[in-house]
């Protein structure tokens with residue numbers, strides 16, 4: 480069994496060593512330009528077109544949860560990967576807990592007004608502030624898939640009204656489910672904290688814009704944990720200016736790294752992290768990938784296959 484590996488920034492030697500330990504009977508190599516030797520499987524993140532083009536692969540594994548980059552390449556270069564070759568993505572594999580940590584910590588930061596106290600510290604003001612009520616802090620999660628559902632689960636013990644929005648109806652304990660474009664307005668009405676965990680697809684790109692933000696409660700908060708392309712940054716800045724949005728924490732951006740002259744860097748009510756909300760955990764990812772390869776070799780049903788038509 481021949482396995483190709485390509486990631487623009489991961490420690491190749493570490494991954495190849497761990498993969499060899501997990502699949503001792505496989506030959507695993509890091510792809511380099513000009514390598515056209517046969518392979519059965521490819522493990523990739525933002526692969527060059529020439530790495531995959533013309534190969535007869537049994538399957539391709541994305542080394543992350545979002546597959547927008549590879550699907551975008553496929554749209555531009557359909558010959559890159561035959562439609563019959565299954566594409567898989569990482570479902571959780573250690574990313575859900577990271578998303579839970581990020582969302583719970585920031586939600587509580589806003590709910591307990593630590594952002595306001597930090598501002599008062601700058602003025603050396605000793606001033607207890609009026610407490611927020613849980614009932615006024617409805618959390619709405621855009622995208623109730625693997626990660627969105629786990630974030631909802633982690634938020635449930637904290638007593639906030641919870642709701643989610645997805646294409647299909649969900650049955651998540653303690654979470655009101657809204658489904659489809661026709662229910663987006665009802666989902667947004669009354670939402671105070673918006674958490675984005677949607678995939679980047681033609682339908683979701685630019686979804687967090689002025690029209691959407693205008694439907695949130697006054698003094699709302701935005702947590703973008705998905706993709707920068709979901710957010711119209713100028714509309715967020717306008718909503719921050721008007722007070723519609725009181726605070727935002729952004730992990731992802733249309734352009735990454737975020738250019739130093741982007742106004743979001745200097746905004747006092749915007750927190751920024753460099754696309755670290757949930758990073759790929761090597762051992763969990765390798766466990767899933769190797770388990771799935773063994774299932775494929777045995778002709779068994781597998782999970783995590785990407786529906787290219789729907790985009791995730």
Ligand SMILES: NC(=O)C1=CN([C@@H]2O[C@H](COP(=O)(O)OP(=O)(O)OC[C@H]3O[C@@H](n4cnc5c(N)ncnc54)[C@H](OP(=O)(O)O)[C@@H]3O)[C@@H](O)[C@H]2O)C=CC1
Pocket residue numbers: 544545546569570571574621622623624625626627644645646647648659660676677678679680682683704705706730731754755756757758791
């Ligand atoms: N910042 C970071 O470090 C990371 C970011 N991510 C991002 O998080 C995203 C979500 O990951 P994951 O939870 O695994 O993905 P899933 O595919 O499991 O979940 C996607 C969710 O979005 C919903 N959805 C998709 N399209 C639409 C639409 N048009 N309208 C309404 N709902 C829609 C789906 O609805 P339904 O269930 O009905 O199909 C599903 O609930 C990834 O695509 C990636 O972009 C992921 C990991 C790390």
Ligand SMILES: O=C(O)C(=O)CO
Pocket residue numbers: 542543544545546754757758759
């Ligand atoms: O897995 C993903 O989609 C990520 O964004 C990780 O960087």
